Amino acid sequence: MLIVMHHKAGQKQVDAVVRAVEAMGLQAAPIPGSERTAIGVLGNKGYVDDSTIRDLPGVQEVIHVSKPYKLVSRDFHPRNSIVKVGNIEIGAGRRPVVAAGPCAVEGEEHILRTAKGVKAAGADLLRGGAFKPRTGPHTFQGLKEEGLKYLAAAGKAVGLPIVTEVMSPDNVGLVAEHADLLQVGARNMQNFDLLRELGRIRKPVLLKRGMSATIEEFLAAAEYILTEGNSQVILCERGIRTFETATRNTLDLAVVPLIAELSHLPVMVDPSHATGKRSLVPPMAKAALVAGAHGILVEVHPEPEKALSDGPQSLTFQGFEKLMKEIGGLSSFLGY
Numbered sequence: 001m002l003i004v005m006h007h008k009a010g011q012k013q014v015d016a017v018v019r020a021v022e023a024m025g026l027q028a029a030p031i032p033g034s035e036r037t038a039i040g041v042l043g044n045k046g047y048v049d050d051s052t053i054r055d056l057p058g059v060q061e062v063i064h065v066s067k068p069y070k071l072v073s074r075d076f077h078p079r080n081s082i083v084k085v086g087n088i089e090i091g092a093g094r095r096p097v098v099a100a101g102p103c104a105v106e107g108e109e110h111i112l113r114t115a116k117g118v119k120a121a122g123a124d125l126l127r128g129g130a131f132k133p134r135t136g137p138h139t140f141q142g143l144k145e146e147g148l149k150y151l152a153a154a155g156k157a158v159g160l161p162i163v164t165e166v167m168s169p170d171n172v173g174l175v176a177e178h179a180d181l182l183q184v185g186a187r188n189m190q191n192f193d194l195l196r197e198l199g200r201i202r203k204p205v206l207l208k209r210g211m212s213a214t215i216e217e218f219l220a221a222a223e224y225i226l227t228e229g230n231s232q233v234i235l236c237e238r239g240i241r242t243f244e245t246a247t248r249n250t251l252d253l254a255v256v257p258l259i260a261e262l263s264h265l266p267v268m269v270d271p272s273h274a275t276g277k278r279s280l281v282p283p284m285a286k287a288a289l290v291a292g293a294h295g296i297l298v299e300v301h302p303e304p305e306k307a308l309s310d311g312p313q314s315l316t317f318q319g320f321e322k323l324m325k326e327i328g329g330l331s332s333f334l335g336y
């Protein structure tokens, strides 16, 4: 429920409404606006009887929000959120960021070499999986804690913040010690225990869209993190399952402007997992930025033909440098 106050309502009237909401056993979150204050009501399990609220002095309107997300929605938080990762700001009005690196950290030398390569080409963040959510158990599962340490060391060596996946609630503490941005993979978008645990830390989270998730489910998943107190969340579109098999997934680019309408959270796009095919990554990376993405996540490998995972969609250093130059060419169009 959202209580919209009259534009002439003063602080005393806002306070009285907050007290009335709290007396009902619910939480009230005032949202000051340039014209008027709104008060978000949280903690209700179903429809809230608004009869004791709507006639209070200063109340203009009571809106019942039927969506499964509130804190994530623009109704509750009209201004764009900016998420800080290391010293980098991600979100509307900021230069879009590029996170690049291998699918998986394959060794100390491997990740350091990749870090140097992507840094030289102008990447803003280093990506790399240490805990890998592979489809089957017989493929490379990642170097786990060892990989995390190699990734953190490589990031430090070249001066790039790192983003890496966390798969289980038990590992949130460990991954948060090393990572600047914690990634929730598509397969874990609805791992609610993991989402809640991430809501309790004070590090930003990159939440990927589940491969069969609707936008409503995607935003409701983010709501779990915000509800626990962590509002530093970036959403990431990475392609969805459709009837089409020519590409690994179908990149749903319309969600970029759609999410900007529905939510205040920044959105990134992963054209690598969305297409599964190296040649398609640069055009879709650029399309994502033109559609308004606040950043992209791109897989890059020094020798893609030898990659332990996702070689066919990984860019070479040369391919990545070319893409970075092309992205630079979009800067005046994108307004930075």
Ligand code: PEP
Binding pocket: 103, 129, 133, 165, 184, 185, 186, 187, 208, 238, 270, 273
């Ligand atoms: C990844 O980014 O390493 C990854 C596994 O992606 P997704 O969860 O989108 O499949």
Ligand code: MN
Binding pocket: 103, 104, 273, 299, 309, 310
């Ligand atoms: Mn991958």
